[in-house]
Amino acid sequence: MREFPGTTGLVFNEPLLWEKAKKGRCGMSLPRRDVDPAPLDDDLAGDAPDFPDLSEVDVVRHYTRLSQWNFAVDLGMYPLGSCTMKYNPKINEKLAAIPGFAGAHPLLPVEIAQGALRLMFELERFLTEITGLDAVSLQPAAGAQGELAGMLMIHAFHKSKGSHRTKIIVPDTAHGTNPASAALCGYVPVKVRSNDQGILSPEAVAAVTDEETAGIMITNPNTLGLFEENISQIARIVHEKGGLVYCDGANMNAVMGIVDAKKMGVDIQHLNLHKTFSTPHGAGGPGSGPVCVTEQLARFLPVPRIVQRNGQYAFSEEYPESIGKLHAFYGNFGVMIKAYSYILTMGPQLKRVSELAVLNANYVKEKLKSVLHLPHDRPCMHECVFSDRFQKDHKITTLDMVKRLMDYGFHPPTIYFPLVVEGAIMIEPTETESKEDLDLFIDAFKAVAKEAEQAPELLRQAPGRCKVKRLDETSAARHPCLSG
């Protein structure tokens, strides 16, 4: 058997920036002063900011040491469910840093920004092809802003018909951002339960759908990693009452080249370029959450829209029913470059991406179900959800198990989500993990499960090999210390 990747090694302590500073140092080359000072009046001028002074070496060592305390996709398998932590190709980073793009001012006259507009225009076309929908706005800066754009468009749609609806149906398996986005638009989220198969039944949706229903937010595949098989019928039920169907596309990595959103009855869908389309997550962003719609809703998309006229690209504001703007400029263009580069690298092989993502998840599911409780034992999509039920007898929780998994050199899966599974362990391997790496992960989890029986204290004390031991999050929240 191969060795597990987790081990110990020399890592370095590193204080906070201001604990290592010394007044009078500077780590930045400043331009030559070639003009006279023009001091400000005393009533406007303040003191210099209270920042630490450090040399360039101080700064470089500081952040290099900090970086070594992080786990990352480039270090190993990162199977966070619903986060799609696939490999982030390096060519994408290089292309996004090309000075012609990285240095471009957003308000340049469009004649001298044609390359940037063309890239966005083509990316929009690619995303319509991949979803099966008709029009796209790349403006939302992340998935949750894509959801907000979707809710605002639903609001605008009903307003255009002279009606004001009050409710949005949100399944109990939804991401927390869904009800929050609906509430931001003034809607009351109405919860609908998934059935014993882990999916929505048409009857349950019909029971809560009425003339006050503005729409439904449905994640497909859902957060149990299951395909919502009844989606077409559910869409018909909602449409018959005049509502719209919003699909949270966070889990698109399972179904590229396989499903057609429009045929499923979806009116609006957002995508996460930082999940499905390989752009790095940056330890919490920047992401990009384009929103795709059917033809009938295109007039509500955020402005400006990119249009092509006589072979030239331009921005157009001529959409009076648009929901308006969500971002000062056009969204996270730097992220779009990486997704564009990825799509051009993969082409129609994106379907193979989804096939292998689903293969990997099913493989992990099959191999781990002997040691972890599997609430829904049926073929899954890109992720599978276990629980800690088998470990309860040993008073071991999901949290204990995943903290121990760190010592073996793997990032934990998503835990305690979805809420419908108690002690949930949500594993999304993604397509870029090889069989050998999956096998190691499986062996590690099996070893942890065995330790849960034989040496449970080891799990309760875990992790033991990280820079810090288990952190006390409860007292951190009770006595918040948010700056130094």
Added chain:
Amino acid sequence: MRYLPHTPEDVASMLSDIGADAIEDLFSAIPPDCRRDEDLRLPEPLTEWELNGRIASMARQAATSPDYRVYMGAGSYEHYVPASVSHLLGRSEFSTAYTPYQPEMGQGTLQAIYEYQTLTARLLGMEVANASLYDGASALAEAILMAIRITHRKRIALSRAVHPLYRRVVRTYLEPGGYAVTELPYREDGRTDLARLSDSDDLAAVAVQSPNFFGCIEDLKTAADKAHEANALFVTCFSEPLAYCLLKSPGSQGADIACGEGQSFGIAPSFGGPGLGMFACKMKYVRNMPGRLVGQAVDADGRRGFVLTLATREQHIRREKATSNICTNNSLCALAAAMFMASAGSTGMRELACLNRDKAEYLKNRLAGAGFRMAFPSPTFNEFVVEFPPGFDAGYKRLLERKIVAGLPLGRYYPELQGRYLLCVTETKSRTDLDALISEIMR
């Protein structure tokens, strides 16, 4: 395909372990009426060589430094990014990590963001800053929503001298809630006219920008006092945070919430995004704050560490009652800003800010000396509005041909300011550049 490691043997052996005959079997739950009719119609895969060529040729169709001299700010600024910052930011331990939900494996990001929060709070003179929002515009919208939550009032006053694109984002966020926005006009001196505030008693917030969209430095103290007299929260935003390395901080002038765009600090313009939504407030409002927060904690051995905290404000716990729907933010950009602030330090940031102001003043004085009128007399930082004579449109185009972008024409955003141009000068322009700009304009 180099990103897909599976050999045909791997696939066969995995399928056999799963008990399936073919990958297609794993998709059997998807009904025919949900499936695509045909394969993806996308261009055939490009090699790395082809991709390099294609994107490089597209990037050449954008006007950027050093080919062009761009005197445009208006929310996106050209500042020099030190090689050390770009290098450190490229470390994939930072860029290829997820949000640090498991703190023991994300201490690097967590400490760095804690430091970012601290430096941001110090810069703005505020008690607490969050881990970032998307950009300056959505940060302002979130600040106003936060003020509405705190005061339970439904009307806000927003200065017309706030960035016009920020104001449009605010309107988008406020529209479905039925909140009313009163726009405060600007005075002849370029500052916000606060006169009408005195007769308001139902305002959630008064929001201004300083330096404002015209580059003018607002009298924040007076604005804060007026807002507080009306029992409203005072929200102040910015598009150029470097100004606060020279100006009195928003906190010292009475701001309840200070927010804005942080792109100036080590982040490339990148055609407008990603930027950095900086967001800070008084500690007493922290539980109403949107976005993530990093806090100090101790581990089982009593050693210092850092965690995401106060998550009970957030959507994964509170769902529809959350303070915001924001989840993924702009963490890597916050890291860039922290690296930038740490590299320059107190001394360097002050000198950088002075250089921006001094160079902008140099150009302003040269233009005035050449007979051009400044639209507003109020003091400015690194941007100002100049009035060019009627018919300058043609001159602007001629300068474009000479690879000079002579600022932003304001007529599109303020019809009454036709013929006025917003110019920006940062440390990236030398005196020689500025002299050349003057002589090109005078030609």
